[in-house]
Amino acid sequence: MLYVVPTPIGNLEDITYRAIRILSSVDLIWAEDTRTSKKLLDHYNIKTPIQSYHAHNEHIVVDSLVQKIQNGGDFALVSDAGTPAISDPGFLLIRAALAAGIKVECLPGATAFVPALVNSGLPAHAFHFDGFLPHKKGRQTRLKFLAELPHTFIIYESPFRLIKCLEELVNVCGNERQACVSRELSKLHEENKKGTLAELLQYFSTGGGVAKGEIVITVEGQEITKKKRDKMEI
Secondary structure, eight states: OEEEOOBOSSOTTOSOHHHHHHHHHSSEEEESOHHHHHHHHHHTTOOOOEEEOOTTTHHHHHHHHHHHHHTSOOEEEEOSSBOTTSSSTTHHHHHHHHHTTOOEEEOOOOOTHHHHHHHHTSOOSSEEEEEEOOSSTTHHHHHHHHHTOSSEEEEEEOGGGHHHHHHHHHHHHOTTOEEEEEESTTSTTOEEEEEEHHHHHHHHHTTSSOOOSOEEEEEOOHHHHHHHHHHHHO
């Protein structure tokens, strides 16, 4: 069978006993980056063999990996951080394995957008997760779609594109929309900076905050913003 195993998004202690047991007992681990995953395996003295499976080769190797599972044995799939297939490689292999009648089991575990959402203090009873936005084609269309959602939305962004992304969000959502920029989640220098989009843009563009590490941006929904504005006008 194929086990989908979440790994820590930063702090190596954020892994379950079950995940350690599975990674120790399977015949082979497929990893997004073997160098990154090896650090985790060494930390927990896991000696299981490891091979590379990443976004650049998954279309090429997926059929051979399915065949390998069918030939017998148990295998684990991990990404560099968090849960495979959530804005990470893994979807193609999981889909192909299920289509081939292979049992797939996904363990619960770390993923960056959940702590970012909870830390933001924004409504979490309903939310939209969009992962990484397109860099060019379709980006503005996607941003406009997100801006009109009635509930909280969450996106991932590179630290090198954070300021540009905040500028785009201000343009489509307005200055007053509440938001939170989370970075270095679970690590020593974790930061969850809250404020309006305009305040966040000012903070990061003037050097008030360090745009470093993986970035999660959580933004208030249009419906909440409208209700607050209507209440102020009464």
